[in-house]
Amino acid sequence: MSGWDELVTTALLGTDRRPLSPELGPGWASYDPERATRDPAGVVLDLAASHRALRQAGVRLGRETPAEPGPTERLPLAPNRAQDVMAGLLTKPEPGLINLWLSICAERGLGLATELWPRLAQLASRNTAYDRTALLAVLGPPGGWFLRHNPAWARLAEASGAPAMPPPTDPSAVGDAVRAGASPAQAMELILTCADPLPLPLVTAALRIIAGGMLGPQTRDAARSLSHRIPVDVWTELPAALTTDGLSDTTPATPTPATATSPIVQLSLAVIHRTVQARIEIEDAFRTPTRETTP
């Protein structure tokens, strides 16, 4: 037992039960045995104080060999406003919006502030809905190096392009299907498989299907999917009645139990409205001046 362990044990048990050892070992100052008999607690406190001072003043440093550093090249950063928008998105993550941010940032060859890398890596490692290719692009050359340091994120560094998608539906096929008697659900499915950007007539039709409550329980999922597909410039061309939060005067093409005033329809339209507004905000944020400095 070291001198310090001896002292602590004495204090733990109490000097009434365990007398202080006469010799604490090398490095410890000797003390008056008569005082230790007369005032053992005082001697323990004095010795502990000496130990404390020496320990604090003589902190031992470890040694470490350096690891391989990452690439030095960095991307120019996205504008401050865009970084703020991403920070806000990360507090309530939605893959569609985050992917939009990442794709715009990647298209412009800009980078994400390093303060946000860990949070985004954590999200992307747990949910395949996040665009890992775009994520790698906005982290820039050091991104792969960074991700490989955390076993939970390492596979993100191997992301290799978007998965192959089936060929998109021709927009004219939607009209053909409707004329042939396709149901609103079939029409909506066809609309959502058309390529981007969705033209105004298809967006209008999709919104009318949702507002008319023609999809029943599938309304909300369809609204969520559609909200990420409506081009921002098309949104501003839509009739006001279709773009307000909570539609009021759309006439369903086909009567259904669910109407424009049903909660699921109201909620779904609100989701579309909020998501499109968020997308507008993201695109606006990238129009502000780019940061001068690199991360």
Place this chain on the structure above:
Amino acid sequence: MAVWERDRVLALSPDPASTAAARRLAAPAHWSSTGSTARALWGLCQGSGQRPYQTVVDLGAEPAYACTCPSRKSPCKHALALLMLWTAGGVPTVETETGFAADWLRGRQQRAKPPAARTDGTVADPEAAARRVAARAERVSSGLDDLERWLRDQVQGGLAGVERAGYAHFDRVAARMVDAQAPGVASMLRAIPAELAADGWPARVLERLAALHVLIQAHRRLDALPAELAANVRSRVGYPVTKAEVLASAGVRDYWIALGSVDTIEYQLETRRVWLYGTRTGRWALWLAFAAPGMSLDTSVLPGQLLNADLHFYPGSGFRAMVGEQHDADDGITALPSETFGQVGERLAALLASDPWASRLPAIVNATPVPPVTASGTWRLRDELGQCVEVVGLPGDPWVLLARSGGRPTAIFGEWSDAGFRPLSLLPDALGTAFTTALVA
């Protein structure tokens, strides 16, 4: 008035919810009739009500906020959002304040009253003051004598019972120290129970009791101690020093950079300590702000801020200082000198010689973060000589350190203690990176 850095604005936020809400509002679409001068910002923010909220921010030495929204937070999300918008260049500069902004600023000016207390450190009745000082010294001495007996009782009876006894065991004697007008000693006692939760608590508790023991011995010999040590003893015991006395002492003029801050709560009293570094003198300073429950902390000194000011230091070898006269300041933080871990350790050893109760030291290190090998391991920092210390007390995400550094030495400011290094901010470096407190946000 130079536009503030974004981190300075974010540091003003009372809580993360306010920050998130402010980010959503910090877009031109939410604001109208905005304007800014060297003195203030203002604007109208459309909320959920019929009438937009009128928001004004006084950009003076002690920022102040006014908003017609019902929130009690200060600053509210509207004031924060307006500041964010301003830092992004979204608020136009005009010559003079108008309308509701001008009215509020005028009223604020009229409400400000000159301080009634003396500002030269002198007292009205020296004899009465001397009697009070003597009476206080007697109360403190008596209280510390009681504490010494209590300390000896703990060691005689054994510390084993302390773990079961918990906070109340220390609260009782701490309250006695408050009655004895030794609040510093009370704080030292109240800090002890926190050690009981960790492994190896007997050793740490014994050390803390020993520190109190040394303080009591030193207080008994106060008149025989060197001046600086005596001042440190008085400070640790909790003898008050008035603001007037501090401001009456010679100031140290420098360009002071606020590099990092830590907020703590002890017995409902919120404390903020902000570390400043004098770029010409190389001197460190500590600015403290306090807030009782329901009050907001003073935000006049925040990390990232550069002050061309006279700082007046409290007696002793500590860092605590008050901001005196301020002068025009340049903007921005430039590269600052760093130390190796060995050099910081030596500086702590030197400080302990004059203040044995010191527990932390500010330091700038050029270090590389070393992630743990396992998920439950600890992060370390490696300096340019290959020496390592543990990263401790980091409330934010340590992976930010690695992302920022890219595996290379990066300038980090933080607090050094015998437990390790607590990073508080990342400083600009050769790559032109910006100052950030993202580690603690």
